[in-house]
Amino acid sequence: MSVTTKDLGSQLAEIKGAEVIKSFCYTCPWQCPTEVFVRDGRIVYQKGNPESPNNIGSRCAKGMASWYVSQDPDRLTTPLLRTNPKGERGEFKQISWDEAFQFIANKLKLIADKWGPEAVALTCHHDPNTVFYHHLLKDLYGSPNMYAHTSGCEQDRRSACLTLFGHVFPMHDFANSKFVMLWGMNMLGANQGLWESRALIEAQAKGCRLVVVDPNFTETAQKADEWVPIRPGTDGAMALAMCRVIIDEKLYDEAFVNQYCEGFNGFRDHLHDKGYTPEWAEEICGIEAATITRLAREFATTKPAMSAIFKGSGYYTNGHDAGRACYILDAICGEVDKPGNIHLKDWAPLGAPVEIPADAMRQPEKDPLHIAMGYALAPDLPNSRLPDAVINGDPYPVKGLFVHATNPVMSDPNRDRVMEMFKHLELAVACELYLSETALECDIVLPETSFHEQAEIRQGMWLGPEVVLCQPVVDRVGDSKPPYEIVKGIAEKMGWGEHFPYEKWEDWGEVMMKDVPMSVDELKEKGFWADEVKYNRVPGGLPTPSGKVEIYSTDYVNAGFNAYPEFTERSVIPDEEFPLQITHSKFSMHCNIVTQNNPYLMEICGENWVEINSVDAAKYGIQDDTYVTVESPKDKIRILAKVVEGLVPGCVSIRHGHGFGHWAMGSVAKGKGAHSNNLMDTHTNPVTGANCYNECKVRVRPAN
Numbered sequence: 001m002s003v004t005t006k007d008l009g010s011q012l013a014e015i016k017g018a019e020v021i022k023s024f025c026y027t028c029p030w031q032c033p034t035e036v037f038v039r040d041g042r043i044v045y046q047k048g049n050p051e052s053p054n055n056i057g058s059r060c061a062k063g064m065a066s067w068y069v070s071q072d073p074d075r076l077t078t079p080l081l082r083t084n085p086k087g088e089r090g091e092f093k094q095i096s097w098d099e100a101f102q103f104i105a106n107k108l109k110l111i112a113d114k115w116g117p118e119a120v121a122l123t124c125h126h127d128p129n130t131v132f133y134h135h136l137l138k139d140l141y142g143s144p145n146m147y148a149h150t151s152g153c154e155q156d157r158r159s160a161c162l163t164l165f166g167h168v169f170p171m172h173d174f175a176n177s178k179f180v181m182l183w184g185m186n187m188l189g190a191n192q193g194l195w196e197s198r199a200l201i202e203a204q205a206k207g208c209r210l211v212v213v214d215p216n217f218t219e220t221a222q223k224a225d226e227w228v229p230i231r232p233g234t235d236g237a238m239a240l241a242m243c244r245v246i247i248d249e250k251l252y253d254e255a256f257v258n259q260y261c262e263g264f265n266g267f268r269d270h271l272h273d274k275g276y277t278p279e280w281a282e283e284i285c286g287i288e289a290a291t292i293t294r295l296a297r298e299f300a301t302t303k304p305a306m307s308a309i310f311k312g313s314g315y316y317t318n319g320h321d322a323g324r325a326c327y328i329l330d331a332i333c334g335e336v337d338k339p340g341n342i343h344l345k346d347w348a349p350l351g352a353p354v355e356i357p358a359d360a361m362r363q364p365e366k367d368p369l370h371i372a373m374g375y376a377l378a379p380d381l382p383n384s385r386l387p388d389a390v391i392n393g394d395p396y397p398v399k400g401l402f403v404h405a406t407n408p409v410m411s412d413p414n415r416d417r418v419m420e421m422f423k424h425l426e427l428a429v430a431c432e433l434y435l436s437e438t439a440l441e442c443d444i445v446l447p448e449t450s451f452h453e454q455a456e457i458r459q460g461m462w463l464g465p466e467v468v469l470c471q472p473v474v475d476r477v478g479d480s481k482p483p484y485e486i487v488k489g490i491a492e493k494m495g496w497g498e499h500f501p502y503e504k505w506e507d508w509g510e511v512m513m514k515d516v517p518m519s520v521d522e523l524k525e526k527g528f529w530a531d532e533v534k535y536n537r538v539p540g541g542l543p544t545p546s547g548k549v550e551i552y553s554t555d556y557v558n559a560g561f562n563a564y565p566e567f568t569e570r571s572v573i574p575d576e577e578f579p580l581q582i583t584h585s586k587f588s589m590h591c592n593i594v595t596q597n598n599p600y601l602m603e604i605c606g607e608n609w610v611e612i613n614s615v616d617a618a619k620y621g622i623q624d625d626t627y628v629t630v631e632s633p634k635d636k637i638r639i640l641a642k643v644v645e646g647l648v649p650g651c652v653s654i655r656h657g658h659g660f661g662h663w664a665m666g667s668v669a670k671g672k673g674a675h676s677n678n679l680m681d682t683h684t685n686p687v688t689g690a691n692c693y694n695e696c697k698v699r700v701r702p703a704n
């Protein structure tokens, strides 16, 4: 009997004559390498690339359903120019690409002449090929303000990792771990790459203990050995108390801290001076002192172990030090970058696609915004402060904004303020797939191709160095263009066309790949390039000021902050009038605000809801599966309520993702669910510049 390794779906698709193209999925930021089956110009099936270490053939539901974006009738098809004044609901007329390029070039010249090139900024998230915009707006135009949207995402985690390890992006070697402690990281619900979820489950099968610290009994907590239902915004207290137990009981790795850590003795004294004991922490985080002590002992004595964070401990004004404290647990136990630990990922030697000669490069004359705003340690723009720059010229005027594959009107806190910002811009450009809520506030909307219609070469999101390729698999929708062609078009109108000479994507692909030992042709065949996973980079020296793991942070001290993490309360605390604390979490069947126009995913999960504990529900007269009003001091929303047992009383959890499309985006999304981001005021983490989405108190009552 012959044995085939192919699954039934691929066999059927091949039998039906589909071509198989290697690509990657970009429905969520984890960009799994995939095989896309195409017949008669349509995607008929997709699955994970079976050879890739990222997903070993699997895809999630969002990835499977993603073909729809390449055929969605709601997609933008031509460039649009605003015809009515800003502040009114956007009305647009269709224009040609040539007119669009000329309009943007004229405005760019005007802004540079009047305010200087630093008055133009770019933000992005879902960021296919944003790098081309950087070549145009940074290298040639001279703006230092090329940003992503990390302050709306994992800014506190990145900042903590940078501070301690000099490394911006921690990954997780679950496969080799024996004890995993996840703080506010719901990786089986909001997946952080399919291979990580799989590695965690497989490690558990081999005896790894999983402890999940989260106010919510999440999908990940449900699979854990232990759920630690912490009060929101108090992780720092618990992690510091755990450090105290480990140090007092001499359970730390003495050789590691002596050789490779900066400031261990000072940290020990700091914990004593501040009185950070398990009993002290119990009062703050609602977890018994005995549990904190036991977990500290278990963490320190089971090897290899990992204490990892994502966004849960962030989103508060004290998130920076919570993150540091959680990673210091790894540091004092010598659990850094070895098998089974948090992993300081190596990057692939991928180059820039466009080579601008030195004499054509324009050096920025002003500090980038985050520095000028006073956030020297921010890994990215504190984007909740951007409206200050646009509306008030503080710290300097911003007059032009490119929003590339990001929707700040819906994703940032304090929607009112973000919408106000757009009124004050001389030039607002949305580079989008849909007429998003942000696009509606812009002067000009550029229809981009989706990842199914364009090429992209990126760093892969796997443990080892990796390059992943996305290829165009179907025709472009309407007259949409990939970022390279858009940037080239604007550059030509600015007189910089010579720097964008490529006719086809393979030409810039070769430039990017020149230091990677694989040709573009081979990459097209295979879909990815990966090198072996390397461990143990700490002894070789880290890119921190001292070259060591910085428990004592030189950067913090230089920037005027505390050398060691401290626990401070967050700035908004529920009270009698607004007795409940907001938290947020994501959906497994959606990604942020990208998938709500997909009818297949909406059939599974068609609206978002707020979760409330049964004790609170009884107190406020809330029935399961009924509509409620969630009201903050700033705004209120009508949203479906789910009454649950697994949520810390005194808080609610709003599932983020719908409510987008109430007035824009697409016909499927429109009117479904509720948008919570106008409930909160603007709160910015004072060190990292992160958006504090959970700094918000509310009351809940039945809705009519």
Ligand SMILES: Nc1nc2c(c(=O)[nH]1)N[C@H]1C(S)=C(S)[C@@H](COP(=O)(O)OP(=O)(O)OC[C@H]3O[C@@H](n4cnc5c(=O)[nH]c(N)nc54)[C@H](O)[C@@H]3O)O[C@H]1N2
Pocket: 028, 029, 153, 154, 183, 184, 185, 186, 187, 189, 190, 191, 192, 213, 214, 215, 216, 218, 230, 231, 232, 233, 234, 235, 310, 311, 312, 313, 583, 584, 585, 586, 587, 588, 589, 590, 591, 592, 653, 694
């Ligand atoms: N399916 C799916 N996958 C995704 C996404 C998606 O939308 N859907 N989004 C992608 C993106 S952009 C990101 S950034 C990641 C996000 O990945 P995660 O950060 O894992 O996702 P969230 O659901 O936001 O999880 C935050 C968790 O923190 C908890 N939490 C809230 N406050 C606290 C607190 O004070 N302490 C602790 N310990 N926990 C707290 C919440 O209850 C929630 O479970 O996921 C990515 N993957």
Ligand SMILES: Nc1nc2c(c(=O)[nH]1)N[C@H]1C(S)=C(S)[C@@H](COP(=O)(O)OP(=O)(O)OC[C@H]3O[C@@H](n4cnc5c(=O)[nH]c(N)nc54)[C@H](O)[C@@H]3O)O[C@H]1N2
Pocket: 124, 125, 126, 128, 149, 152, 153, 154, 311, 404, 405, 406, 407, 408, 410, 411, 412, 431, 432, 433, 434, 436, 448, 449, 450, 451, 584, 585, 586, 591, 592, 593, 594, 656, 676, 677, 693
């Ligand atoms: N209340 C609350 N707010 C949150 C969160 C939360 O948990 N709660 N999560 C936060 C997090 S972790 C994140 S990462 C942000 C995400 O928020 P955003 O930065 O807004 O990013 P996305 O939601 O990924 O995508 C936004 C836009 O990208 C467009 N898009 C999708 N694919 C493409 C493409 O290929 N090309 C182009 N040009 N456009 C494309 C979509 O149409 C959509 O309008 O939201 C944050 N906001």
Ligand code: SF4
Pocket: 025, 026, 027, 028, 029, 030, 031, 032, 058, 059, 060, 061, 062, 063, 064, 191, 193, 194, 591
């Ligand atoms: S995890 Fe993300 S990148 Fe991977 S298949 Fe799912 S949506 Fe696509």
Ligand SMILES: [Mo]
Pocket: 152, 153, 154
């Ligand atoms: Mo995110």
